Amino acid sequence: MTVHLKSAATPPELVFLVDDDALVLRALSRVLESAGFGTRAFLTPREALQALTREAPSVIISDYMMPGMDGIAFFKASRELAPGAVRILCTAAEDFQVALEAVNSGEVYRIVAKPWHQQELLATIGHACESSRLRRENERLTLEVQRQNLQLREMNHGLEEMVRARTQALLEGLISALDYRDAETQWHSRRVSLYARRLSQQLGIEEPEVTVVEHGALLHDIGKIGVRDSVLLKPGPLSAEEWVEMKRHPELGWSLLQRVDYLRTAARVVLEHHEKWDGTGYPRGLRGDEICLGARVFAIVDTLDAITTDRPYRKGRPFAAVRDEVLRCTGTQFDPRVSEAFLAIPEEEWDRIRLDVETVAVLSAELSERPPSERREPAQAASR
Template identity: 40%
Template sequence: MDEIQSTILIVDDESSNRETLVSILEPEGYRLVLAEDGRRALEQAKAIQPDVILLDVMMPGLNGFEVCRLVRAEDNLAEVPVILLTALDDRQSLLEGLNSGADDFITKPFNRHELRARLKSITRLDRYHKLLEERQRLHEAHQNLLDAYDKTIEGWSRAMDLRDRETEGHTRRVTQMTLELAKMFGVESEQLTHIRRGALLHDMGKLGIPDSILLKPASLDPDEWELMRQHPQLAYDMLYPIEYLRPALDIPLCHHEKWDGAGYPRGLKGTEIPLAARLFAVVDVWDALTSDRPYRPAWSAEETLAYIREQSGKHFDPEIVELFLRMVDESRAPR
């Protein structure tokens, strides 16, 4: 017996035939619903959405062929398997049944073993199709949920950029450039998703930094720097409770770590720093230095590249610096 109970709608105008079918199928564990004519069968089918319909052909009023056509015309019933039960065994009746949309025939008087075997085969196949459809629906629902999450993340990042007009567009630029650098490094697609989310959220911790510090048009004093240096940990503390974002937190937490161990918040060194944060760090500094800030004008591309070369092995992973320089050269080459 199948673990999941299948519902069989039995349609026959003869009560003795219905009782015979019940006696054969009840021991198999099916849920059985009975209808004595075509009209009642359609009402029951719409109400219960059966897994299979066993349908007598020779009935007064609507015969089995007509009922089958009406079933197939209903969107919610069009895929329900229909087995016609008939004493007719001529070729014309067979063709009419197939044209009406029947899936199978069982000729009366039917063999109980054959009936059980046919039903088991059909219900198993029907359940498999329903399982595939359900998996597809779950996949689509999951994807829709992820899309909604990502739109929320993008909204958060835009809100951060709007808070500081001087850095507007920074998050979008560094996210795109970090993804390009990660692809050149050979990062796989699933990890790219986490890198994208982490880049979008890299400055989320600055929500906890007062405007008087964040927007100060001059250099920060030591106390202000101490507070500013807390923003990676603030981001981590804010975002860690959101489980699906945990794989993306390497960048928000570690993008100010330095290859030589002089960074913050944890003073990580070398490959202790997660790859995503090492990739992002170079891009973040590039974009920051080539953009105007309240306390200084933008550097030229040449000045910035020279600084990044000089910081290879100090601030930045040397391998990633070489890759970044190649990426910039390729982007500036004539097309």
């Protein structure tokens, strides 16, 4: 049986009252409604639990001794349906020991003795409503923060994708500019960048560092844009003076990339890609771990590409020649740990990467012969 009580106005806070004594329910309802609270009164815990599926009170006040289900059991069941409600136990003095145990277990916010003191009762319920309101507000703010964080992550992802796309376009433009000047090394940069990615993964390097190494390998010779054609394209041996100019290209490339925020981390690979493990490289003569790992990775994949690629003055040699060279130069030119990782990768994987780049090169050559209206960008090599 539900005792229906009317309130003259819609109250700001709703209080559920549960007691098997209808007189107690009426008395509690009058006191609370006169103070501006809304009430729902129930003679059994089962009726109250059913009502909790439809309404969400701020406060639940329950008797302890009731047939079928005591107040503590009712509070435990109500927590599932109304986790945000504050629970108050209204009980006779002889039930205080049980009530204290309920408070200690966390099922009850406060206890109110029967017969109650009206001002004390209203103060307790007022505090309970405020606690419930603060809890709801905290939940609302938490959800709002989560929503805003999700929006922020989505915005950041969109910005990162935009930066990535624009950076990739910039990379392609820089490499194309270099390729136009030095046709002999066309596609070399693309091959070594993908080789470097694969070797970095073998070493256990993770993102975003893998992409940093890849970008550094792709742009390793970008400083040659600042080298005179008479030096860069000279068919014969370089003079001592010309070598001085040529050996400046790592520093020129590093300086160029300092102006692009997204590529600054890759610039160190560009600066150090001619350094050697034993300290005999240039431009700074770094030794061992002083050389960044990306540049140590590049040193080996650059050798791989140099040996296996056809040049005007010689044919490319088989992978066995690369293996021999890596073994011979480990500890002098190459980092022993990087050499070990390189030699652990099957030859077939290097062949697959090379074939992917060659396929893109053929497509690009065919594309360049078509009228502009028929041109489409070829797919990038799928070797990452």
